[in-house]
Each structure stands twice: as structure tokens, then as C-alpha cells.
């Protein structure tokens with residue numbers, strides 16, 4: 001474990017806009033203003049349901065983007081890959097706030113030599129999960145009984161989702177209740193066991209911030225993380241104090257409870273575990289035959305780096321007798337060792353194939369078998385390493 005602090009921005013405007021103590025915004029602004037970074041990627045808020053990844057060197061844009069958008073499940077990896085494809089950006093130092101799945105995608109792309117990880121400062125954000133914006137709109141109407149367009153703010157606190165209306169009125173509902181009704185977090189997030197981004201340079205969150213404290217809990221994980229914190233501190237952008245034993249203990253306890261919940265979700269969402277092998281095969285064929293070979297899942301996939309050289313091209317034509325196209329079969333095999341379970345593929349699938357579940361069903365078992373989690377630090381033991389599985393369990 002890295003050194004842990006409670007940190008907060010000295011600028012009151014940043015603290016007011018920020019999700020917690022404003023450490024993330026203050027550290028990024030300090031890095032831009034003192035030459036540690038050339039640019040920063042932030043998610044610019046359009047409204048509660050939409051945020052736009054934006055690359056900027058303007059500190060004021062970073063400040064405007066403070067705060068957490070829980071219903072913006074964009075993965076930033078491909079955005080960063082595209083940024084570095086432009087010759088004029090080669091060698092630029094950038095920093096960005098990353099959920100664990102963003103960090104894992106970026107590390108996987110660095111392994112595929114699409115990025116130089118030494119140029120990228122990953123400011124990790126703990127993540128209990130994201131919501132799909134359309135699902136949140138529906139929940140606002142059906143569960144909260146309000147007009148989705150009247151929601152001006154959303155916030156997650158102590159296991160509840162709060163929605164604030166234009167009038168200032170605040171409504172709340174437990175996330176557990178929302179999920180019982182079919183709303184709440186995306187399936188990929190429910191199943192995700194990577195809640196603290198220990199593969200990033202810093203891991204920031206509110207777990208471990210005790211009642212009455214207005215701060216961001218920060219774990220420093222690498223030299224780059226230390227440089228960001230030191231630069232902000234020495235130039236007066238933040239204040240810090242070391243995290244107490246109590247803070248550390250609370251953070252660990254919440255994280256463990258969230259991981260346990262994710263494992264329970266995985267059990268619940270495993271749609272095929274009670275089926276025989278033939279029935280399982282039938283399930284895969286029947287869901288995947290809906291595929292229209294549009295390729296959207298490949299385009300958004302943060303770990304896919306094949307571009308035009310991809311082997312998983314559509315092979316569906318008049319002469320193709322297969323009930324499911326080779327496109328999906330190749331993707332399943334290709335992603336078995338590298339799927340990070342981010343759910344981007346399912347979000348964009350126009351025919352609603354449960355791709356998160358199907359890919360996890362294959363990849364999770366393979367990764368267990370290999371004792372390997374993609375996008376993690378090499379030194380880190382996957383949490384599931386003790387599991388014993390037979391190859392035939394994979395299907």
C-alpha cells in the first residue's frame with residue numbers, strides 16, 4: 001500500500017465545485033501551471049446525463065469540470081489513444097482522472113505500444129460504479145416521480161443516490177432499492193471487483209474521509225503520483241494531513257464490502273451457471289445470432305488495438321451458413337486474456353446483446369486460470385488467484 005493522505009484544495013472555488021476536497025482538480029491545475037503537464041483530459045459536464053471528454057491546457061476548464069458524473073460511463077482510453085495518434089502530440093505529458101477501467105484500458109494500450117505510459121499521469125478515482133444515462137432518466141421518472149429534465153445535480157452518498165431539482169428540492173433513494181427495481185449501476189459495474197485503482201499513479205476517493213471532514217482521500221502509488229502531490233503542495237494549491245488509522249480502516253472495510261457485493265452480483269447475473277453444457281451453447285448461439293455485425297463493440301473496446309488489421313471483421317455474407325458470425329467467435333477468443341469488463345461494448349450494442357456477461361463469462365474464467373488480471377500492476381496478485389478451475393468450465 002502507498003502512503004495515504006487526506007488532501008484538500010486551498011482555493012475555495014475549487015472546493016465548492018468539487019466532488020470531495022477538490023484535490024484532483026487542484027493537483028491537475030497546479031501541474032499545468034507549473035509545467036509538470038502539457039495538457040489535461042477532463043470530462044466536461046453538459047448536464048447530469050452527459051459529459052464530454054476534453055483535452056485542455058486551460059486551468060479554468062479544469063476547474064469548471066470539477067465534480068463527479070456518475071451517469072457518464074465513458075471510457076477514456078480510446079480518447080487518449082486518438083490524442084497521441086496526432087504527430088504534434090507525441091511526447092506531450094498529459095494527466096487525467098481515471099476510473100479503474102480507464103486506468104486498466106490505458107495500461108493495456110501501453111502494453112500494445114499504442115501509448116507511452118511514462119507520458120501519462122493517471123489520477124485514479126475509486127469507483128463504486130456508473131449508471132447508464134438513459135437508465136437514470138427512467139429511474140428519475142419511475143422511481144423518484146420527477147421530470148428527468150428537471151434534475152440539475154446527482155450525488156451518491158452513503159449508498160444512496162440523491163437527485164436535486166431546479167427548485168432546490170432534493171430526492172433520495174437507496175442504490176440497493178434502485179437495483180432491485182432494475183435501475184442503478186450498469187451490470188459491468190455491479191460485477192467489477194476493481195474498486196480502488198491501485199494500478200494508477202494516485203488513488204483518490206471519499207472512502208476513509210470521516211464525518212465532518214471535507215477532503216479527498218489520496219493514496220500515492222508511484223513516483224509520478226508523488227510528483228503531482230508534491231508539486232501541488234509545495235506551490236500552495238493543496239493542504240494535506242496523513243490519513244489516520246481509523247481512516248485507513250474505514251476505507252478498507254468499505255472496499256471489501258463492495259468487492260463482496262460484486263462477487264454476489266456475479267453469481268446472480270451468471271445466466272448460464274445452472275444450465276447443462278448443451279443448454280449453455282444454445283444460450284450463446286441464440287443471443288449472438290442477433291448480431292448485425294456493425295462493429296460498434298470493437299470500435300469502443302478500450303483494449304482493442306487492431307485497427308484495420310483486425311481479424312474480427314464481419315464475415316457474414318450469403319455463403320456464410322453459420323448461425324453466429326465468426327466476428328463474435330474471434331472477439332471472444334481475442335478478449336479472453338484482455339477483457340477488463342468495462343461494459344462499453346454492451347452500452348453501444350444496437351441489438352442489446354448482453355455482451356458484458358458473455359465476455360466476462362469467457363474472460364473471467366480464462367484470466368483466473370492464467371492467474372492474471374489485465375491492466376493491473378504486474379506485482380499485484382489478482383484477488384481470485386486461489387480459484388481452481390478446469391478448462392471445460394470455461395464454456
Ligand SMILES: Cc1cc2nc3c(=O)[nH]c(=O)nc-3n(C[C@H](O)[C@H](O)[C@H](O)COP(=O)(O)OP(=O)(O)OC[C@H]3O[C@@H](n4cnc5c(N)ncnc54)[C@H](O)[C@@H]3O)c2cc1C
Nearest residue numbers: 018019020021022023024025043067069127128205206207
Ligand atoms: C463514476 C464515479 C464513481 C465514483 N465512486 C466512488 C466510490 O464509490 N467511492 C469513492 O471513494 N470514490 C468514488 N468516486 C471518486 C469521487 O467521487 C471523487 O472523484 C474523488 O474523491 C476525488 O474528489 P475530488 O474532489 O478531489 O475531485 P474533483 O476535484 O471534483 O475532480 C474530479 C475529476 O473527475 C472527473 N470526472 C468526473 N466524472 C467523471 C467520469 N464519469 N469519468 C471520468 N472522470 C470523471 C472530472 O473531470 C474532474 O476532473 C467516484 C468517481 C466517479 C467519477
